[in-house]
Amino acid sequence: MLSNFFQLKEKKTSVKIEIVAGITTFLTMAYIIFVNPSILSLEGIPEQQLTGIDRIDKDALIVVTCIVTAITTIIVGLVARAPIAMAPGMGLNAFFAYLVASGKMNWQTALGVVFISGLLFLAVTLLGLRKKIVEAIPPSLVSAIAVGIGLFITFIGLKNLGVVIHDPITFVSAGPLTITVLIGLVGMLVMIVFEMKKIAGGLVIGILASTVLAVLFDKQVQIPQQFISLHLNIQKIAFRLDILSALKWSFLGTIFTLTFIDMFDSVGTLIACCHQANMIDKEGKIKDLNRLLGIDAVATVIGALLGTSTITAYVESAAGIEQGGRSGLTSIVTGLLFLIALLFVPVVAIVPLYATAPALIMVGLFMMKEVKKIDFANMEQAFPAFIIMVMIALSYSISTGLAFGFISFALIKTVSGKVREVKPAMWVIAILSILFLTLDRLPDIIT
Numbered sequence: 001m002l003s004n005f006f007q008l009k010e011k012k013t014s015v016k017i018e019i020v021a022g023i024t025t026f027l028t029m030a031y032i033i034f035v036n037p038s039i040l041s042l043e044g045i046p047e048q049q050l051t052g053i054d055r056i057d058k059d060a061l062i063v064v065t066c067i068v069t070a071i072t073t074i075i076v077g078l079v080a081r082a083p084i085a086m087a088p089g090m091g092l093n094a095f096f097a098y099l100v101a102s103g104k105m106n107w108q109t110a111l112g113v114v115f116i117s118g119l120l121f122l123a124v125t126l127l128g129l130r131k132k133i134v135e136a137i138p139p140s141l142v143s144a145i146a147v148g149i150g151l152f153i154t155f156i157g158l159k160n161l162g163v164v165i166h167d168p169i170t171f172v173s174a175g176p177l178t179i180t181v182l183i184g185l186v187g188m189l190v191m192i193v194f195e196m197k198k199i200a201g202g203l204v205i206g207i208l209a210s211t212v213l214a215v216l217f218d219k220q221v222q223i224p225q226q227f228i229s230l231h232l233n234i235q236k237i238a239f240r241l242d243i244l245s246a247l248k249w250s251f252l253g254t255i256f257t258l259t260f261i262d263m264f265d266s267v268g269t270l271i272a273c274c275h276q277a278n279m280i281d282k283e284g285k286i287k288d289l290n291r292l293l294g295i296d297a298v299a300t301v302i303g304a305l306l307g308t309s310t311i312t313a314y315v316e317s318a319a320g321i322e323q324g325g326r327s328g329l330t331s332i333v334t335g336l337l338f339l340i341a342l343l344f345v346p347v348v349a350i351v352p353l354y355a356t357a358p359a360l361i362m363v364g365l366f367m368m369k370e371v372k373k374i375d376f377a378n379m380e381q382a383f384p385a386f387i388i389m390v391m392i393a394l395s396y397s398i399s400t401g402l403a404f405g406f407i408s409f410a411l412i413k414t415v416s417g418k419v420r421e422v423k424p425a426m427w428v429i430a431i432l433s434i435l436f437l438t439l440d441r442l443p444d445i446i447t
Contacts, residue, residue, distance in 0.1 A: 003015065006018070006327035007081075007327065008326075008327060011278075012326070015329065017325070018083075018324075018325055018329035019329075020324070021321065022320060022325065022329070022330045023333060023334075024322075025085050025317055025331075025333075026338065027203075027204055027319075028202075028203060029085060029314050029319075030203070030204045030338075031203045031359040031363075032065060032069065034351045034355070034356040034359070035359060035360065036061065036087070037059075037061035037062045037065060038058070038160075039094055039097050039156075040309060041055050041058040042100065053100065055107075056107050056237055057236040057237060059345065060233060060235075060238075063342060063345055064237060064238065064307045065088060066339065067338075068087070068088065068299075068311060069085070069086070069335070070335040070336070070338035070339045071302060072087070072295070072302065072311055072335075073331050073332075073335035073338070074336070075299070076295055077330070077332035078328060079328075080288055082274070082279060082288070082327075082331065083277055083320055083321055083325035083327060083330035084313050085313070085320075085331055086299050087311065087312075088308045089262070089309070089310050090153050090360070090363065091152055091153060091261075092258075093309040095257075095399075096110055096310070099254065104254070105246075105251065105254075107237075108245070111242070111304050111307060112242045113254055114303065114309055114310055115241055116243065116246055116255055117255055117258040117259045117262060117310070118300030118303075118310070119297075119301060121262060121263065121296065124263070125290060125294045125297050130293050131293065133425050133428065135425070136423040136424075136425035137429070138381055140373070140375050140381040140384075140385045141384055141388060141405060144386070144405065145388060145392075145402065146367045147367060147370050147371045148389040148390075148391070148392030148393060148401050149367060149392060150363070150364040150365070150368045150370075152392050153360050153363055153364045153367070154361050154363075154364030154365070155393060155396075157363075157364065158361060160356070161181060161184045161185075161357035161361070162180060162181045162184070163181060180214075184354040184357055185358070186210060187206040187358045189206075190202065190205055190209045191203055191205070191206035191359070191362050192362075202362075206359065207356055210352075210355035210358070211352065211355045214352050214355060215350075221350055221352055223350065227346055228343050229346050237306075237307030238307050239306075241304055241305065256435070256436060257436060261310075261399045262300065266293075266296055269313040270292055270313050271286065273313070273317045274287070274289075274292075276318055277321045296312060299312075315363075320334065380409075380413060380418070381409070385405065387401070388402060388404070388405030389401070391404045399436060400437070403433035406426070407430050407433045407434060407437075409426070410422055410426065410427065410430040
């Protein structure tokens with residue numbers, strides 16, 4: 001029955017291969033259980049910098065992260081029958097945290113913004129516009145997006161680890177070599193060794209190794225009274241979103257920004273993973289792309305309702321695909337493992353921020369591999385790709401980097417007399433980028 005439903009024979013796979021692939025995907029992306037709650041709960045920000053700002057409950061976030069990841073990944077497996085896992089997006093959760101930490105809005109309103117943006121994703125997808133936009137972006141720019149986000153995530157990891165610190169003169173500088181930094185570096189070394197040996201689960205093992213050392217050295221770790229819990233309470237954050245407050249005119253730019261970010265955040269992942277899983281037709285286009293994008297949008301709505309940031313496809317799905325995963329059974333296995341992880345929430349809660357930081361750095365490394373796909377010999381694509389990578393990292397904003405890159409691509413094609421090479425959908429992207437960069441700044445420009 002499983003073989004027929006998932007067309008395992010046609011896809012040259014088996015139940016055993018799919019189970020192994022699902023376990024592999026889980027092991028490579030299980031770090032999200034540790035990292036997402038740390039980012040959304042503003043764990044790395046001192047209380048004195050959050051005057052009047054409420055933190056989201058970290059324990060509830062851990063539970064929600066597992067539930068949302070499990071539900072959305074299983075939906076992908078059953079509906080799209082693809083070996084793609086979905087979870088709260090890295091970078092997208094950082095943007096959510098920024099909205100709250102900056103005092104621009106409380107977390108309830110921020111969830112409302114995510115919910116509205118999810119509905120916009122769905123509308124754009126149902127109209128077929130999102131697919132056209134995806135197919136209009138040149139391959140070099142798609143790869144540059146992945147590299148830029150990788151650099152962005154790496155910077156966050158270095159900051160959380162304490163390797164990079166703020167400097168009033170040079171903006172950033174190297175931090176002191178403390179015991180917590182050393183513990184984090186040991187975890188990173190474990191991750192690197194696992195990757196060198198091509199053993200799945202290196203990120204999780206590295207996080208656990210650092211956590212064990214943190215417990216032994218008694219560094220910022222609180223041992224729970226119980227290690228297995230059946231009390232999974234998400235009432236503190238589930239269905240607490242404030243949609244009406246998010247509909248204020250002053251938040252229009254923020255909604256557009258989040259919509260813009262998520263519209264392109266999963267593009268590189270879906271293109272790369274679907275090609276790797278042979279989910280392409282004779283014309284080289286991704287099969288059921290609209291269905292995957294639709295699930296992406298619905299997943300974001302579900303995530304906002306339950307209390308977490310925007311959901312997106314995960315590049316770590318490639319690890320399971322490399323193990324032979326070709327069908328939705330891989331995703332279902334991955335989702336079920338996230339449900340099992342719910343039993344160990346108290347254990348997850350003791351993991352310190354500096355233990356999860358190396359995982360961010362390693363994910364950045366994985367995403368950097370896309371740089372080899374950029375055609376640096378072609379200046380018309382090399383410069384926009386370069387701008388995307390640099391501006392995402394240095395502006396500390398994914399959407400800003402994308403906007404500058406897309407605008408520069410259209411501009412360079414225009415001045416070089418190759419306007420016809422720019423697809424209509426790409427012009428739409430460029431116009432949206434201009435609006436994104438100017439919408440919140442129009443009063444300053446006019447005056």
